[in-house]
Structures are given as C-alpha cells and as structure tokens.
Amino acid sequence: MSFTVPQDLEARIDELVSRYPVKRSAVLMVLHALQEHFGWISQEAIEWTAKKLGLQPINVFELVTFYPMFRQQPAGRYQIKICRTLSCALAGSHELHKRICEKLGLDPTKHGPQTTKDGKFTVEFVECLASCHTAPVMMVNEQLYERVEQAKAFEVLSQCG
Amino acid sequence: MSVARTTESKPAPPEVEKIRVKVNGREIEVPRLMPDWQGKLAPTTMLQACEAAGVTVPHYCYHPKLPVAGNCRMCLVEFGTPALGPDRKPILNPDGTPKIVKSPRPAIACATPVSPGMEIYTNTPTVKAMRQGVLEFLLINHPLDCPICDQAGECKLQEYSVDYGQSTSRFVEAKVHKPKAVQLGPRIVFDAERCILCTRCIRFTRDIVGDDALGIINRGSYNTITTYPGTFFDNNYSLNTVDLCPVGALTSKDFRFQMRVWFLKETPSICTSCATGCNITIWSRGNKIYRYTPRENDAVNGPWMCDYGRLNFKWIGRDDRLKDVIVRGQKTTWAAALNELADRLKHAPAGSVAIIASARQSNEELWLLSKLKARLGAFSDSVPRTGEADKLLVNADKNPNSNGARLTGIAGSELGANLGGIASGIANGKIKTLIVFGEDVTKHGLGPDLLARLDALIVSDILPNETTRRAHYLLPGCAHAEKSGSFTNAAGRVQRFLKAIEPPGDARPEWEFLHELVNNVVGGNGARSIAHLFDEMARDIPAFRSLTWAALGDRGVELKI
Numbered sequence A: 001m002s003f004t005v006p007q008d009l010e011a012r013i014d015e016l017v018s019r020y021p022v023k024r025s026a027v028l029m030v031l032h033a034l035q036e037h038f039g040w041i042s043q044e045a046i047e048w049t050a051k052k053l054g055l056q057p058i059n060v061f062e063l064v065t066f067y068p069m070f071r072q073q074p075a076g077r078y079q080i081k082i083c084r085t086l087s088c089a090l091a092g093s094h095e096l097h098k099r100i101c102e103k104l105g106l107d108p109t110k111h112g113p114q115t116t117k118d119g120k121f122t123v124e125f126v127e128c129l130a131s132c133h134t135a136p137v138m139m140v141n142e143q144l145y146e147r148v149e150q151a152k153a154f155e156v157l158s159q160c161g
Numbered sequence B: 001m002s003v004a005r006t007t008e009s010k011p012a013p014p015e016v017e018k019i020r021v022k023v024n025g026r027e028i029e030v031p032r033l034m035p036d037w038q039g040k041l042a043p044t045t046m047l048q049a050c051e052a053a054g055v056t057v058p059h060y061c062y063h064p065k066l067p068v069a070g071n072c073r074m075c076l077v078e079f080g081t082p083a084l085g086p087d088r089k090p091i092l093n094p095d096g097t098p099k100i101v102k103s104p105r106p107a108i109a110c111a112t113p114v115s116p117g118m119e120i121y122t123n124t125p126t127v128k129a130m131r132q133g134v135l136e137f138l139l140i141n142h143p144l145d146c147p148i149c150d151q152a153g154e155c156k157l158q159e160y161s162v163d164y165g166q167s168t169s170r171f172v173e174a175k176v177h178k179p180k181a182v183q184l185g186p187r188i189v190f191d192a193e194r195c196i197l198c199t200r201c202i203r204f205t206r207d208i209v210g211d212d213a214l215g216i217i218n219r220g221s222y223n224t225i226t227t228y229p230g231t232f233f234d235n236n237y238s239l240n241t242v243d244l245c246p247v248g249a250l251t252s253k254d255f256r257f258q259m260r261v262w263f264l265k266e267t268p269s270i271c272t273s274c275a276t277g278c279n280i281t282i283w284s285r286g287n288k289i290y291r292y293t294p295r296e297n298d299a300v301n302g303p304w305m306c307d308y309g310r311l312n313f314k315w316i317g318r319d320d321r322l323k324d325v326i327v328r329g330q331k332t333t334w335a336a337a338l339n340e341l342a343d344r345l346k347h348a349p350a351g352s353v354a355i356i357a358s359a360r361q362s363n364e365e366l367w368l369l370s371k372l373k374a375r376l377g378a379f380s381d382s383v384p385r386t387g388e389a390d391k392l393l394v395n396a397d398k399n400p401n402s403n404g405a406r407l408t409g410i411a412g413s414e415l416g417a418n419l420g421g422i423a424s425g426i427a428n429g430k431i432k433t434l435i436v437f438g439e440d441v442t443k444h445g446l447g448p449d450l451l452a453r454l455d456a457l458i459v460s461d462i463l464p465n466e467t468t469r470r471a472h473y474l475l476p477g478c479a480h481a482e483k484s485g486s487f488t489n490a491a492g493r494v495q496r497f498l499k500a501i502e503p504p505g506d507a508r509p510e511w512e513f514l515h516e517l518v519n520n521v522v523g524g525n526g527a528r529s530i531a532h533l534f535d536e537m538a539r540d541i542p543a544f545r546s547l548t549w550a551a552l553g554d555r556g557v558e559l560k561i
C-alpha cells in the first residue's frame, strides 16, 4: 500500500508551512495534521514530512520518538489514557491502570502504549491530564471520565462497541 | 617552478583587542576574540581563557573543531564580574581593587564568553560538587564495561571519574538497558549503554562531513543515538567519530577487541593514500600495526582523516611481502647484489638506462635516484595515480609524493609523460637497463614482452607483482611505516614520517641501500642517517634549500610552489 497524502490535506499542510518564516519550524504542525488524518505516523509519513520541509528523515524521526503524543503504530479504535501523575496516583490510578490492563490481557509493567490483539483498545499510562481535582481520571478517545472507580472503568469499557 | 619557503600557511590573524581576566586568582591577558570551530573570530570563552591560563576544565561535548553544544555540563565553573555603581563605574574595594560580585549561578565554560575583569574559579568546593554530580548522573545507567571496553585507557569517563568522581555508587535502582553492539554502519559498532549523549558524533557528521546521518531518538534515559531506520552511517569519514567519542560508545569494527591501547607504541607518520598527506599516528605493538589515527595538524588535515586512508595498512603485514635479495633467481646478500649493481651501472653507456620511480617513494629516495639519473644520463618518470577528490580532505592525486617526484626531477610537471618514450626506447633497443622502484610497470605500458628485451631489470618493491617476477635484480624495500623519510604533499608541504616497525626478512629501507649504491656509482660517502641525508638533499635541491630535517618537526614546512 503506497503512502499518499490527499490533495486537500496537502493544501492544508502547505498553508500551515507558509505561516512560519522557516519551513522546519512547521514540523510539529505537519505531523499533527498527518496523525489526525492517518491515525498514526508511519515511516512513510516521516519521509514525506522531511521532504516537504527540506529536512533529513532522521530529524523528523527524532521528534516523533521524543513526543509520546505521536503514535508510531496504528492505535486501537478506543484509546484509553489513564493519568499516572501525583493527584491521580494518590487517588489510586496505578491500581486502576493495572486492573484495566489485566482485564484487557495487556502487560501493566510494559512501557508505552499497548494495543489489544483485536485492535479494539489501546491503553496508555500518561502524565497529568489537567483534571487533578477530580482524580483519578481517564480519557477514552476525546471523552474525559472523572473520579473513576474500578467498577466505573469496567462499565465504560463494556459500553465500547 | 619558483619556490620560496614559508613557515605559516595562513596569513597572520588581525590584531584583536586584549582583555584581562583572572583564573583561580591569577591574572592573564586573553584576546577578546578567538577562532571558533570554523576558525572564524568569536568571543573568547571561559574555557579558552582557562586553557590559556594552563588550567584544565574537564569537558565532554565541547570540541574545538565542532560547533558548541553545551549539553554535558561537565565544564561548569563559578565566576564573578566587577561590580558597577549607578554611574556604570566599577565599585572599588577599600584597597583600591575592583569589587567582584560572584555570580549566584555557575556557568558552562565552553559557551560563556569572558568579559573584562571577570574572575573564573575552577577549584572551589561548589565546582567540585558539580563535577561530582554530573558524573554521578552520567554513571547512573552506565554499564560496568571497562574491562571489556575498547575505550579503556583513553576514556574521558574513566579519567574524570578518577579525577572528580566518587569511588562508590549510591544508585540502587534498576539500570535502564539499551542496545549493545549495534552496527551503525559498515565500519562502526555502537553501544548505546555507554553513550553519554554528548552529540559530538552527530555534529561531526552533520557539520563537518555534511552527511546528516545520526540523531538522538526517544526521551530521557531511553535516549539513543541512531541512524534513520533502513539507512547506515557510511561516509568516508565515519571513523573520526570513534576518535571523537569521549567514551567507548562508538568503536571501530576493525580495531574492536584487537588490543589494549596502553600496550601500543605511537609513532608520528603520514598517510600515503593520497596527496593530501594527512598527519597520522601509527599505533603498533611488536611488529604489528593495529591502527592509524589522525594527528592534528591544522595546516593539513585538522584533527581528521578519511576512513579509506585510515584502514589502508593491512598490506604492510601481508605474508607474501618480498623478504629476500634476489639476483637472477638466486637469493643473495645485499653486499653482493649492490656491488654487482654498482659495477654494472658504472659501465652503462650514457642514455642506456631508464628509471621509473613511484611517487610513493620518499623525497630522499627520489633524490638519490635523481643523482643516479644525472650520472647515467638516464630517462626517468613516475606513474600518475588519479581518482576522485572530495570537499574535505581527499585529493584526486593518489600518490603521496607527486610533488617530491617533480621537485627532484624524477618526473616532469605531468607525471607519466615520459613513460611512452621509455617504452619505445626499450622497444628500439636504446634502453638496455631499467630501474623500477615501487611500481608494477607491466600495468603502465611496459608489458612483459618489452621487459624481456632488457639486459638488466633492477626492481625494488614491497609486494610481488608481474614486474618483480621478471626482475634480474630484486631488492626488497619497506613500507613507509618501516622507515623514516619525508613526502611533499599536494600543497607543497614537506612532512616527515618516522619508523614504527621493523621490515620483514632482509628488506631494507630504500634510502639506505640507494645511498650505498649511489655512493658506489657516483662517489662520495656522506651521512648514514636520514637526518643527514635530508639535509644533504636540501642543500642540493633549490626547492628544499634552507629546510632541515630538524626544522620539519612534526608538522612539516610548506614550500610555495
């Protein structure tokens, strides 16, 4: 399957690039646009970006691996982010993360995002989601869930179709 | 060819303003501007000022020939500047000295410019504590590899740990493990656990070579140097990163695990793979060469050399090296062979001898041959050897001493122009004796049928070839690593190389036996050491006049050609 960027997306990206005095400054915006469209950043997407901005692929690869927000594998249909930072940690988010992983057959000790075999869920243990006052919190795709008890989490999971 | 001697290859730098600073209480004067990594004038840094004061500031990421990165923090120092009153005039102490305000924060010496009256402190308890702290962090995930690490003995992490570090680790947590023995390229093996992420390798290949091949991926303690997936670190300068790497992260595939560096002897020499004549150090033990490394000479190669030149030494240790003096198929002694040759040459009619001497022979050897040439009225030439040049160091002329061949008169300005004439001289029977030094002439228009017409084929070489197989007199010679001498590089710089190892069997330095032979044929006795020989040559050849072996030093002297 060859990598093609649809015309309208490319036009949008060109517009993004034109906002910056130096082309390479647009690299994060370009990557976001590509991830929004494709769901993840493939090696082809990295090479395409490098070419677009007159960079070497290694320069873009450095960024993609630096920021956890860029996915280097396609994610599951439901992306679950559980907060691991202080307030949530004190409120039991580590236990919550462990239970959710176990329920989905994932390894809670593994570093980085993990996707279930059926490609349905991706679970990630992330830093502060900026809702510390309602800890522990988790997000499923764009939806934020607050004061998440284990039972509530499992209920949310079961509602994912 | 008009020739004048110059001592400096670059014009003297313009006068720059001097400022006074204090390093650990001692006042020194430094220029306000000093050359940066590209040689352009830039504000003098605290690190440069400390160096000028003879004070070492430990550092990892800083390298004088690379852009400053300021990431390792090893060079942190304390400093103070003169306090200024509301009138912008210095506030004075009661004793009349300017009042110094110590900065509450330390600064990295490699990237902080000095200012007039600044005081730099490198030996305070705070500086010691900072160095200890930096080292402790660097060692957190560092493996205990020293006993099996190639860098041991020349590792800045080892050295600074001894000088400034702690004797025991306080780290009880689990170490992060990263990839080991990664093939970054065909000549480079990388150990990510040993890397201290100073980015010297990245900056070198990006900013010096122009091949942006390396980068740092991931974050925090997972940071790793890598190439882009599916690509390799494979430019002709990649091995310089092994020298640059302050630790044992980047190792040479060729030298890896071969020898402990402290067993090796270092001999200053010159690379022979092209006319640039990069200055090198030959690292040997016993009679074996283990590696070449570049020897810094800003007039020639800076601190770098190319990978091809660096690895082009394996042939010196080959088993099939010529080891015996052979006359008409019989092994004999040097004395017998040289006597017979002298007799023969003395009686050779003028115009019946030709000399083909490689532009890989030293100045001294070519000069001795030119004396024979003059005496015998011989024809002579060298063999041109051309290839590709690049923007950094590699010269298109693959002979290390084409200019030596020209200046001694062995070759004309265009090497090889006489080879055709020599071939036809042999074909029409005029040339009866051919002296060949260091070339397989069968590959250069003098085929076996021509060689068969000669009365005498006198050959000196290092490795066997079609010419040596046909020689009536075969005189085994030496690689440059096995003798001393000098070359004249493409820019006209006369540079000397010294003997690192012994030649095999009966092989002898060509200058030694040529000297004997020439004295027998031409007369005179002269000196037996290379230094005397060089000085004698310098008196004889206008281009070299006023040069002496001693004055060449380790950096050479450039002639204006």
Ligand code: SF4
Binding pocket: B194, B195, B196, B197, B198, B199, B200, B201, B202, B225, B244, B245, B246, B247, B249, B250
């Ligand atoms: S591999 Fe060596 S030179 Fe490169 S960043 Fe690591 S320590 Fe520095």
Ligand code: SF4
Binding pocket: B271, B272, B273, B274, B275, B276, B277, B278, B301, B305, B306, B307, B308, B309, B310, B393, B394, B395
């Ligand atoms: S550039 Fe030429 S002289 Fe320098 S190392 Fe390479 S081959 Fe040797």
Ligand code: FES
Binding pocket: A083, A084, A085, A086, A087, A088, A089, A127, A128, A129, A130, A131, A132, A135, A136, A137
């Ligand atoms: S700590 Fe979890 S949302 Fe801030």
Ligand code: FES
Binding pocket: B058, B059, B060, B061, B062, B069, B070, B071, B072, B073, B074, B075, B076, B108, B109, B110, B111
């Ligand atoms: S040498 Fe100054 S920060 Fe590395």
